[in-house]
Amino acid sequence: MLGPGVVRLTWAPGTAVRECDAAQVVERIVHLLAGAPYAILIDVREIVSMSLKAHHVFARDPLVLAAGMLGSGPMDRMLSAGSEQASHPAQYFLSELEAIRWLRSHLPVAPNPLPTSPTPKSPHVDRPAA
Known part of the structure; x- marks a missing residue:
């Protein structure tokens, strides 16, 4: 978790992401x-590859508000190309901070709580001694 509503997914080096892998990840999230x-x-x-069907699993998850693909060069951009067919906004990034900022901009804005007025203090009343 990168904060409320933002998940970071990092695959083990050398992973070839298949449809069943993507489905398991979505189920866990x-x-x-x-x-x-x-x-x-x-x-x-x-990762070394991501199948088109794996892209489809991520692209069609109705709970995803936005997806950022983090890479480091042209090959990673090619691996991310399938995300462009998503039903939600998707973008490729070279900078993790930029990606997180962009993802957070797609989260719903939490409503501001209603202001609470301070409890009025009771005036001090002197009671006569009994």
């Missing part, structure tokens, strides 16, 4: 967040 909508940062810098 949904369980972790109790079905709440979320933004996801997927680090593709160390």
